[in-house]
Amino acid sequence: MPDWLALLHKAVEGRTKAAVARELGVSRPSVSLLLAGRYPGRTDHMAARVLAVYGRIACPHLSADITTAQCRSMSGPVPTSSPAAIRHWRACQACPHRPSTTPSTDGGN
Structure with a gap:
């Protein structure tokens, strides 16, 4: 399965x-x-x-499991809401789990 x-x-x-x-x-x-x-x-x-x-991903920064949607949300623009959010965003930039943020050029195929 x-x-x-x-x-x-x-x-x-x-x-x-x-x-x-x-x-x-x-x-x-x-x-x-x-x-x-x-x-x-x-x-x-x-x-x-x-x-x-x-789906769950082991987040090295948080030392906890998070959803793929939560992981993807940290790959966006730099947060300005708090210093903790900025530290998390910085850690995500070098994370091996970081999803690709490059848009597809093949029309989704």
Whole structure:
């Protein structure tokens, strides 16, 4: 089972498929079909959504696990809100987990 599918199964434990679907921004039937292994389309986009919402990264600066969305948010412009946020941003600039911020030039293909 791929990592993203294991994350999806874990997300549904003790919750409704509809709640997970809302968090992912997809339909409840899509979640059901993915979990049953009967999703009719390509799963790469769904896998990316699941990893973005439920994936975790070990942040060396915070010494804690954070979501990929939280990690990505620190890769943006320099924060001006606080000295701690600036220190975190600086640490992220040299982090091996830092997501690419270069826009795609191939039209998303």
